[in-house]
Amino acid sequence: MRHNLAPFPATRLRRTRRSASIRALCQENTLSVNDLIWPMFVVEGSGERQPVTSMPGVERRSVDLIVQAAREAADLGIPAICIFPYTDPALKTDCCREAWSADNLSNRAIAAVKDAVPEVAVMTDIALDPYNAQGHDGIVKDGVILNDETVDALVKMALAQANAGADILGPSDMMDGRIGAMRAALEAEGHKDVSILSYSAKYASSFYGPFRDAVGASGALKGDKKTYQMNPANSDEAMRLVERDLVEGADMVMVKPGLPYLDICRRVKVEFGVPTFAYQVSGEYAMIMAAADNGWIDGDAVMLESLMAFRRAGCDGVLTYFAPQVARALND
Numbered sequence: 001m002r003h004n005l006a007p008f009p010a011t012r013l014r015r016t017r018r019s020a021s022i023r024a025l026c027q028e029n030t031l032s033v034n035d036l037i038w039p040m041f042v043v044e045g046s047g048e049r050q051p052v053t054s055m056p057g058v059e060r061r062s063v064d065l066i067v068q069a070a071r072e073a074a075d076l077g078i079p080a081i082c083i084f085p086y087t088d089p090a091l092k093t094d095c096c097r098e099a100w101s102a103d104n105l106s107n108r109a110i111a112a113v114k115d116a117v118p119e120v121a122v123m124t125d126i127a128l129d130p131y132n133a134q135g136h137d138g139i140v141k142d143g144v145i146l147n148d149e150t151v152d153a154l155v156k157m158a159l160a161q162a163n164a165g166a167d168i169l170g171p172s173d174m175m176d177g178r179i180g181a182m183r184a185a186l187e188a189e190g191h192k193d194v195s196i197l198s199y200s201a202k203y204a205s206s207f208y209g210p211f212r213d214a215v216g217a218s219g220a221l222k223g224d225k226k227t228y229q230m231n232p233a234n235s236d237e238a239m240r241l242v243e244r245d246l247v248e249g250a251d252m253v254m255v256k257p258g259l260p261y262l263d264i265c266r267r268v269k270v271e272f273g274v275p276t277f278a279y280q281v282s283g284e285y286a287m288i289m290a291a292a293d294n295g296w297i298d299g300d301a302v303m304l305e306s307l308m309a310f311r312r313a314g315c316d317g318v319l320t321y322f323a324p325q326v327a328r329a330l331n332d
């Protein structure tokens with residue numbers, strides 16, 4: 001872009017900022033409810049709500065209340081929700097078989113939402129951590145995370161979610177070869193219209209701490225996820241991962257976490273021009289809420305500013321725990 005500005009005073013850049021109406025005319029980016037995916041946590045029971053201590057305002061909800069939240073999403077105009085299960089520790093095993101059980105908690109929630117509020121798109125999470133006694137996203141043997149055995153398990157998990165009625169599958173595991181394997185299995189099993197939103201550039205981040213509390217995975221996890229999630233120091237590698245996932249059949253891609261990785265969001269959008277999403281993760285949410293609860297920042301204003309930043313960086317949409325608050329603020 002060239003910037004051949006006439007010298008002052010012919011150019012006074014404040015002219016386009018002088019009133020609300022002129023600022024509105026010159027605004028380059030917008031944030032709308034259409035840009036939101038609302039992540040939520042499901043727990044066993046009925047009428048059950050459990051606050052997540054490290055994420056003020058976020059609760060685990062039983063399936064009936066997930067359905068109620070999906071209705072709220074529809075009323076607010078939020079196009080999609082994303083379901084994460086809090087799994088009973090007794091169901092966690094080394095082989096992770098609960099992950100692909102047709103009537104596991106997550107699949108029951110997917111089916112219930114699709115039955116009651118079919119117009120809301122349901123996204124899922126595909127990774128073994130909620131079902132793994134070892135807390136890892138993949139199957140662990142002798143301290144090593146096994147790639148190909150994990151992909152076989154993830155394919156079964158993907159099919160179970162598609163059978164339950166999921167619209168968008170979200171592989172968040174970072175194994176190699178999983179997108180191609182899932183896409184082939186979906187085609188073979190008649191799920192040709194199910195979307196894959198791949199967590200393509202997912203970093204080994206410390207911003208996921210509160211999420212691991214929310215799904216009850218922090219206790220089980222031994223070690224870290226650095227042999228599969230990305231090194232936060234890398235950027236070119238993210239482009240290779242995105243390209244690989246697109247070639248294997250992903251429809252949309254994600255960068256995660258969000259705000260600390262806006263440069264990656266920008267590169268993905270500019271280099272590939274595909275539907276690009278960011279995940280404003282639990283730690284990002286917790287930081288904003290903690291400062292707001294202390295009266296140190298204006299929480300609502302910072303929430304909206306942080307989400308506009310994703311749009312400015314080129315994201316088509318954002319997974320954010322703020323989704324209902326944002327929708328309410330935008331609908332006001």
Ligand SMILES: NCc1[nH]cc(CCC(=O)O)c1CC(=O)O
Pocket residue numbers: 125127129137172173207208209210211212225280281282283
């Ligand atoms: N693989 C599971 C998964 N899916 C989404 C998140 C994090 C989301 C958040 O922090 O809000 C994680 C945690 C992890 O990788 O340890």
